[in-house]
Amino acid sequence: MAELVSVVIPTCNRVHTLARAIDSALAQTHGAIEVVVVDGGSTDGTSQMVGTRYGRDPRVRYRWQENAGVAAARNRGIADSRGAYVAFLGSDDWWRPWKVELQLAALRLFPGAGMVWTDVEAVGPGGAVLSPRSLRILYKAYRRFPRTADLFPASRVLAGPGPWSADFGPVMAHCGDIRAHMLMGNLVPTSTVLLKREWIEELKGFDPELSAPGEDFDFHLRTCFLGPVAFADVPAAHCRISAPDRVADKDRKLAVNVLAAVTRALQRHGRALDLPGWWIDEVFGEAHRRVADAMVGAGEHAAGRRHYLHSLRHRPWQWRAYAQVALCCLPPDLAERMRALHRRVTRRPARLCGGARTQAAPNTTPFG
Secondary structure, eight states: OOOOOEEEESSSSHHHHHHHHHHHHHSSSSSOEEEEEEESOOOOSHHHHHHHHHHHOOEEEEEEEEEOOOHHHHHHHHHHHOSEEEOOTTTTOEEOOOHHHHHHHHHSTTTOOOEEEEEEEEEESSEEEEESSOOHHHOGGGGGSSSSTTTOOOEHHHHOOOTTHHHHOOOEEEOOOOOHTTSSSSSGGGGGEEEEEEHHHHHHOOTTTTTTHHHHHHHHHHHHHSOEEEEEEEEEEEEEOOOOOOOHHHHHHHHHHHHHHHHHHHHHHHHHHHHHHHHHHHHHHHHHHHHHHHHHHTTTTHHHHHHHHHHHHTTTTTTHHHHHHHHHHHHOOOHHHHHHHHHHOOOOOEEEEEEGOOOOOOOOTOOO
């Protein structure tokens, strides 16, 4: 008998995309599926839509609660789930029909792994495909590990053919201990994740003290410290990418949450990792630099200056950071005018780079 997989979908005022997400979970080729929808206070008719469309389907359970953030919603879904495995799906994302079957096959290849994720196809607000394989575009930490072998020591072809073979042929699955690599930045899209129940219980859920964005990076980082994890190299999920908003407060929260997660992980596990000093310096130098950039963007120049100085203690060769420290000592209006002038002066035509300028998808991931 197939083991039950619980799909946790947090939502708030996304009635226009939620049904597509639920339908993609129910349409999985792995038949034993339950869906737990946790509604964080929607006022757009979400409860009525779920009741009308899925009220007679015993595989779908709807839970409503006051809006306490996405971490609290996912934790409620985990608590209400019953499966041997738990998967997460955003209410504006959706899966290919064989996503769960593929991931269970990957875990059979690597039984020691407790989590598996996949590549993603990025879709714009209007439905156009921005990139059929977007993981290395959206999650910039992969730039530090240009080859999959730089992350995972073990690689095997999934047994097949499977239902994915018609579109993608043989699929490679990879496995390894990536604790140190995850400290450099998030590598895991939450809407592609599937975990074993025993790992979920040991993690004790998402940290509700870390408000979005960035709470998922903390969760995935803690997951990687439980043991080896796996990656199936195929876009098994469609992830909707919103138009870039670059809200200063959102950037600040993201950067601060990432720094908190990295600091906590190293305090708890740093000795066991026995990382070289240069690796620790790289981790903290980058984390403090991102906080500093976000603080300055939010107009908090004194705090930005402090974090630039912290970053420079770890990575003293950052000439841009020295300039930013100096600018943070100036009146904010003058500093911003000088930054704008620098951006105009240093901008170069695309032809100087030997080709047309390409527009990357917006960075929507923590510490990418």
